[in-house]
Amino acid sequence: MQKFYKFKHNNLEVNKKSSSGGAFTLLSNKIFEKGGIVYGCVLDDEFNAIHIRAENKEIRNKMRGSKYIQSNILKSFDLVASDLKECHKVLFSGTPCQINAMLNYLKQKKISTKELITVEVICHGVGSSRFFHDYVKDKEKKEKSKAVDVCFRSKYRTGQKQDMSIKFKNGKAYHAASTNLDWFYSIYLKNLILRPSCYKCKFAKQDRIADISIADYWEKDETEDYSLIICNTDKGGRLLTNKIDGEFVEINKAKVHQPHMNAPCNKPIDREQFWKVYLYQGYEEVQKKWGNNTLKGRIKYMMAEILQILHITGIVKKMMKRAKND
Numbered sequence: 001m002q003k004f005y006k007f008k009h010n011n012l013e014v015n016k017k018s019s020s021g022g023a024f025t026l027l028s029n030k031i032f033e034k035g036g037i038v039y040g041c042v043l044d045d046e047f048n049a050i051h052i053r054a055e056n057k058e059i060r061n062k063m064r065g066s067k068y069i070q071s072n073i074l075k076s077f078d079l080v081a082s083d084l085k086e087c088h089k090v091l092f093s094g095t096p097c098q099i100n101a102m103l104n105y106l107k108q109k110k111i112s113t114k115e116l117i118t119v120e121v122i123c124h125g126v127g128s129s130r131f132f133h134d135y136v137k138d139k140e141k142k143e144k145s146k147a148v149d150v151c152f153r154s155k156y157r158t159g160q161k162q163d164m165s166i167k168f169k170n171g172k173a174y175h176a177a178s179t180n181l182d183w184f185y186s187i188y189l190k191n192l193i194l195r196p197s198c199y200k201c202k203f204a205k206q207d208r209i210a211d212i213s214i215a216d217y218w219e220k221d222e223t224e225d226y227s228l229i230i231c232n233t234d235k236g237g238r239l240l241t242n243k244i245d246g247e248f249v250e251i252n253k254a255k256v257h258q259p260h261m262n263a264p265c266n267k268p269i270d271r272e273q274f275w276k277v278y279l280y281q282g283y284e285e286v287q288k289k290w291g292n293n294t295l296k297g298r299i300k301y302m303m304a305e306i307l308q309i310l311h312i313t314g315i316v317k318k319m320m321k322r323a324k325n326d
């Protein structure tokens, strides 16, 4: 039977570097304690999302943070297969479709999955890497400096959980003034750049493919960052016994609001048009047609920037919520 938990790691540094409450760090630490190996997604120096193998926490730490683009699983399948053949404990993390593909691969190769733990993210869909690279190049052009670090889930703005941050070689940084006013996020969240298969994802349902599912945990008026952990199998349950480094509370399924456990994202009616313009006329043209570069958009952006500079975004949001409820 599925069990649902909310979780927040007790190490502040882990919380800061993780997308939500640090569930992935908790689970991967448990595998390291058993002498095992962890697989997950990192951004390489060219900002390509790729899956790699980690034998220690230093490498694993690079897997923290969601990258909302398709990850290349490269040779991970072969490496997982050989680790399992050598009887290592293995934790493989990824999107549900990647886990499904890996389980199929291991089945085909007749490799036992007894020592394998699978951890999936509840998945909105993966964005286009090509679009993301154009987005980074555009930011570099504006800053006249090379990007050296990109974080999709920066916690720069107090109380905000999903912001883009880019650090440049010249020491400067871009911090999104708001999630929806960031150009990459606005297009990703409008579902315009998702992979075609994401609109008919067969994993967007209550029954899960992995031993453990992790996601953001949303609760009304909750300002702290919690992860949602769903334990789907006995194997997953065994990993979640003994000492848990953080707040770990079982919750009722009714408290879980995860649209992608019910249905995939809708395909926008202008998706084909968007891609036609992007592929034939280029990045700048789609920015003109789908961007926030209108007077209203610019005013919104300026307001968001002022709030960010004053570090009062969280406070203003709370005040607006309270006013709405009164």
Ligand SMILES: Cc1cc2nc3c(=O)[nH]c(=O)nc-3n(C[C@H](O)[C@H](O)[C@H](O)COP(=O)(O)OP(=O)(O)OC[C@H]3O[C@@H](n4cnc5c(N)ncnc54)[C@H](O)[C@@H]3O)c2cc1C
Pocket (backbone or CB within 6 Å): 017, 018, 019, 020, 021, 022, 023, 024, 025, 039, 040, 041, 042, 049, 063, 064, 065, 066, 067, 068, 069, 070, 071, 093, 094, 095, 121, 122, 123, 124, 125, 126, 214, 215, 216, 217, 227, 228, 258, 260
């Ligand atoms: C593409 C994508 C879509 C998501 N959609 C949703 C959603 O709709 N709703 C929701 O509640 N949560 C979603 N999540 C999950 C959420 O972003 C966090 O991963 C989750 O809250 C766990 O947080 P954490 O603090 O444990 O994560 P972290 O410590 O930040 O761990 C990140 C984990 O995600 C994996 N990962 C990162 N990027 C990728 C990638 N490109 N492909 C495969 N695996 C990756 C890493 O291997 C690692 O296991 C999504 C994640 C991804 C990657």
Ligand code: SF4
Pocket (backbone or CB within 6 Å): 095, 096, 097, 098, 123, 124, 125, 126, 195, 197, 198, 199, 201, 202, 203, 204, 264
């Ligand atoms: S939405 Fe479905 S098909 Fe798309 S990446 Fe996520 S799991 Fe895979």
